[in-house]
Structures are given as structure tokens and as C-alpha cells.
Amino acid sequence: MDLFSLTIHELRDMLEKGETTSRAITESVLNRIKAVDDKVKAYITVTGDAALSQADGADKARKAGKASAVLGIPIAIKDNMCTAGTRTTCASKILGNFIPPYDATVVTRLNGSGSVMPGKVNMDEFAMGSSTENSAFFATKNPWDLERIPGGSSGGSAAAVAAGECIAALGSDTGGSIRQPAACCGVVGLKPTYGRVSRYGLVAFASSLDQIGPLTKDVTDTAIVMNIITGHDPKDSTSADIPVPDFTMSLVKDVKGMTVGIPKEYFIEGMDPEVDKSVREAVKTLERLGAKVVDVSLPHTGYAVATYYILATSEASSNLARYDGVKYGFRAQGAKDLLDMYMKSRSQGFGPEVKRRIMLGTYALSAGYYDAYYKKGQQVRTLIKHDFDEAFKKVDIIATPTAPTAAFKIGEKSSDPLQMYLSDIFTISVNLAGIPGISLPCGFTTGNLPIGLQLLGRHFDEGSVLHAAYAYEQATEWHLKRPKI
Numbered sequence: 001m002d003l004f005s006l007t008i009h010e011l012r013d014m015l016e017k018g019e020t021t022s023r024a025i026t027e028s029v030l031n032r033i034k035a036v037d038d039k040v041k042a043y044i045t046v047t048g049d050a051a052l053s054q055a056d057g058a059d060k061a062r063k064a065g066k067a068s069a070v071l072g073i074p075i076a077i078k079d080n081m082c083t084a085g086t087r088t089t090c091a092s093k094i095l096g097n098f099i100p101p102y103d104a105t106v107v108t109r110l111n112g113s114g115s116v117m118p119g120k121v122n123m124d125e126f127a128m129g130s131s132t133e134n135s136a137f138f139a140t141k142n143p144w145d146l147e148r149i150p151g152g153s154s155g156g157s158a159a160a161v162a163a164g165e166c167i168a169a170l171g172s173d174t175g176g177s178i179r180q181p182a183a184c185c186g187v188v189g190l191k192p193t194y195g196r197v198s199r200y201g202l203v204a205f206a207s208s209l210d211q212i213g214p215l216t217k218d219v220t221d222t223a224i225v226m227n228i229i230t231g232h233d234p235k236d237s238t239s240a241d242i243p244v245p246d247f248t249m250s251l252v253k254d255v256k257g258m259t260v261g262i263p264k265e266y267f268i269e270g271m272d273p274e275v276d277k278s279v280r281e282a283v284k285t286l287e288r289l290g291a292k293v294v295d296v297s298l299p300h301t302g303y304a305v306a307t308y309y310i311l312a313t314s315e316a317s318s319n320l321a322r323y324d325g326v327k328y329g330f331r332a333q334g335a336k337d338l339l340d341m342y343m344k345s346r347s348q349g350f351g352p353e354v355k356r357r358i359m360l361g362t363y364a365l366s367a368g369y370y371d372a373y374y375k376k377g378q379q380v381r382t383l384i385k386h387d388f389d390e391a392f393k394k395v396d397i398i399a400t401p402t403a404p405t406a407a408f409k410i411g412e413k414s415s416d417p418l419q420m421y422l423s424d425i426f427t428i429s430v431n432l433a434g435i436p437g438i439s440l441p442c443g444f445t446t447g448n449l450p451i452g453l454q455l456l457g458r459h460f461d462e463g464s465v466l467h468a469a470y471a472y473e474q475a476t477e478w479h480l481k482r483p484k485i
């Protein structure tokens with residue numbers, strides 16, 4: 001049995017019984033990276049030596065009596081979370097040589113629990129994209145079919161988990177970037193409630209939407225990682241100061257008494273019929289496990305993509321103003337004066353999708369257009385949030401597909417931004433509303449590509465989301481399938 005293919009909880013049990021060591025697990029993961037990453041291309045930076053010394057430290061700490069569910073477990077980090085002393089590029093040329101002087105809070109928490117970092121994983125530049133093709137360095141491939149995208153923007157995280165190049169990973173989700181790649185790669189991905197996990201040290205894309213969360217091989221591992229990374233952080237003013245439950249207590253196998261809502265706006269024309277079928281079957285499984293299934297309506301869903309692309313680009317244009325070649329990151333050579341240095345650094349440092357968004361957002365925020373675009377977008381956002389508030393008066397959970405299709409071919413949508421933006425049609429509203437959402441495997445297409453089921457909950461009710469997800473997972477076997485690379 002290959003250690004790299006196991007889950008956190010399986011490895012934790014083996015470690016606790018003395019059946020393996022963190023060094024053995026870490027070596028297994030590093031060897032797996034050596035064996036398959038030429039094909040998958042999940043990693044931007046592999047920190048092998050540091051990982052092995054962290055592993056030895058974890059083995060020593062365990063002998064000295066330290067215990068934690070992730071002690072000695074290799075967890076990869078998306079390359080938009082700061083890691084002190086380790087390059088953090090955001091998959092952008094403009095941060096290509098950026099070595100942060102501090103750790104993101106999630107990294108501090110993982111390190112404090114004794115996990116091991118095998119390296120930093122690929123993404124769409126500044127997390128803008130749905131395919132990981134927008135990385136300034138290289139595209140990541142889907143381990144189920146190397147000619148297809150792994151989803152994005154946390155495509156490196158999802159592909160690395162699916163391919164066994166780490167045991168679990170952290171990703172970030174602004175409009176679907178944890179859930180959609182999880183669906184494409186057949187793994188579990190949770191976007192927690194806005195405010196649940198500190199974003200201190202996460203490179204900002206759209207600050208009113210960004211959230212960090214885990215990508216794992218099963219729901220139990222998601223709960224385990226959530227227990228480590230969640231909680232109030234005075235360094236992030238949007239981090240909620242509310243009690244943190246033990247998320248593993250939600251892992252209950254039946255869903256008796258739970259009401260699941262099915263929004264008609266999420267089963268639309270143009271959707272892959274195989275996705276539709278798998279998701280509907282998943283809902284039947286939940287019903288069989290004791291849930292009551294009812295129809296709900298989220299009437300403003302049709303405005304979500306447009307609203308998101310106004311708000312997210314506006315916030316991005318403001319957040320990305322700081323990359324000017326002065327304090328850190330890339331600086332263009334041969335500039336005539338300061339303004340020329342700004343302009344050259346930004347035009348050479350940012351890729352085409354990032355530039356498109358800076359331009360869109362700058363336009364939406366500019367004097368004379370602000371009321372027509374940004375302010376209107378905020379108003380529609382409130383309507384979208386209100387849709388969910390109304391639905392959650394009747395139901396505990398909402399079930400939808402994660403994405404309208406399974407993973408598409410590399411290059412298929414890269415010349416048509418609108419088609420690419422539509423990949424997020426089912427995930428974006430969740431960020432606009434700030435609620436938690438999980439994607440977990442619920443089937444395969446006839447072409448053997450994973451399909452994702454999305455389950456949504458009320459604000460700060462990750463517990464119900466994990467509960468429904470776990471019950472479904474335990475009644476099915478999709479999460480046990482691994483790609484052959």
C-alpha cells in the first residue's frame with residue numbers, strides 16, 4: 001500500500017499505532033511528486049529538504065508526547081498564501097521573486113500543529129480563472145485525463161490531492177476556486193463561511209469574497225483540517241470572533257430530520273446531462289438516508305455572474321494597485337522615470353487575464369460609472385444573499401451541481417473569457433452571499449471524469465454541510481476512486 005494514497009485520518013491512525021513515521025509518509029509523497037509531477041505540473045515550488053526536516057521534527061515531537069490530527073502529515077499550500085522564507089508567487093511574474101517575511105495565519109496554525117509542507121502549488125495568476133491555464137508559469141493537468149484542465153483557480157491544490165502528491169491541501173475560493181477544481185479532480189473542497197478562516201497572509205484578490213479552505217480526499221479530512229485552520233484572528237479584521245465547534249462532531253451517517261432544498265435555477269439548459277443525472281441521483285441518496293427533499297427558488301441566480309464580475313474586478317483593481325515595482329516583486333529595467341517604471345513593471349509583470357480584470361474594475365469604479373456598476377452590483381448582491389436567507393428559512397441544506405460540466409479540454413475556453421466565466425455559474429452566488437459550500441464527488445461521466453455535488457448551508461453552519469456531505473459519502477464509493485497516472 002502506498003502511503004501517499006491514504007487520507008489524513010488513515011495515516012493519523014497508523015502514526016498513533018507506531019505503524020509508520022512522518023518521514024516515511026513525507027518520503028512517499030516526495031517520491032510521488034518526482035514520479036508524476038512532470039506530467040501533472042501541480043507544484044510551483046517543492047520544499048523537499050525543509051519537508052523532511054519538518055517530518056523528523058514531527059516524529060520527534062510525537063515521541064515526546066505531542067498529539068495533533070495533522071502531526072507529521074504533508075499538506076500543500078496554494079501559492080497565494082505567504083510562507084516565510086519560501087517563494088510565494090501567486091503564479092504571477094510580478095511576484096516571481098517574492099519571498100515573504102512572514103507566514104499566513106493558516107500556515108502558522110498548520111505549522112503549530114506539526115504538519116509538513118511539501119511545497120507551494122500552482123493556480124491561476126492572482127486566483128483569476130477556472131482552469132489554472134492563467135498561471136504565468138505553466139498549466140496544471142487533470143490527473144484523470146492529462147489533456148484536461150484540473151479546474152481553477154486552486155487547480156494545483158486539487159490536482160496534487162487527486163494525484164497523491166500531498167495528503168491534503170489548502171486553496172482559496174473567491175467565486176468557486178476551491179469547489180470547482182475539487183469537482184474537476186474528484187476530491188472534496190470546502191469554502192467556509194466568509195469570516196470563518198483568517199485571510200491574514202493570503203494575497204488579496206477580491207477582499208469581500210476571498211476565503212481559505214481545505215481540499216482533501218474525503219469529508220473526514222476536511223473536518224480535521226477545518227479544526228486546525230479555523231478561528232478568530234485579530235490580524236484579519238473580517239475574521240469572526242465566534243466559538244469554533246469541533247467539526248468532526250458533525251460526521252454523522254444519517255440525515256434524518258434534515259431538509260434539503262433543490263433550487264430550480266441550478267438545473268438549467270446547457271448543462272451536461274450526465275452531471276444533471278448524477279446530482280439528481282445524489283439527492284435521491286440523501287432522501288434514502290432520511291432527508292426531506294423540497295424545491296426552493298433562488299430567483300436572482302441569473303444575475304450572479306454579472307454581479308460577481310463587477311464586484312470582483314473592482315476589488316481586484318484596487319487590491320492590485322500595490323504592485324508597482326517599488327516595494328517588492330518585479331521591477332522592469334530601463335525606465336525613463338518613475339511613471340514609466342510603474343507602467344513598464346505592471347505591463348510586463350501582469351498576465352492578460354489579470355490586466356483584463358484591472359481594466360474592467362477600474363472602469364466600474366471610475367467617477368461617473370460607480371453608481372451604474374459598482375453600487376448597482378452591491379445592491380444585486382444583497383438580493384442574492386436575501387434569496388438564500390429566504391430559502392434557508394425552509395431548508396437546512398441546498399444541493400446543486402458544483403459546475404455545469406466535468407473538466408474541459410486544455411485550451412477549449414482560453415480564448416473566450418465569457419465561456420470561462422460561465423464555469424462558475426453555480427459557485428459564485430455562494431461567495432456573494434458569504435455562506436459555506438462544499439463540493440464532493442458524486443459520480444463519473446462515461447469518459448471517466450469526476451462529477452461534483454455542491455452542498456450549501458447557512459452562515460457559520462459548516463456543521464450541517466459536513467454532516468450531509470459525510471452521510472452521502474459514507475453511503476457511496478466515489479471518494480475511494482483514484483486516478484491512474
Ligand code: GLN
Nearest residue numbers: 127128129174175176177
Ligand atoms: N473562476 C472565478 C474567477 O475567475 C473564481 C476564482 C476564484 O474563486 N478565485 O474569478
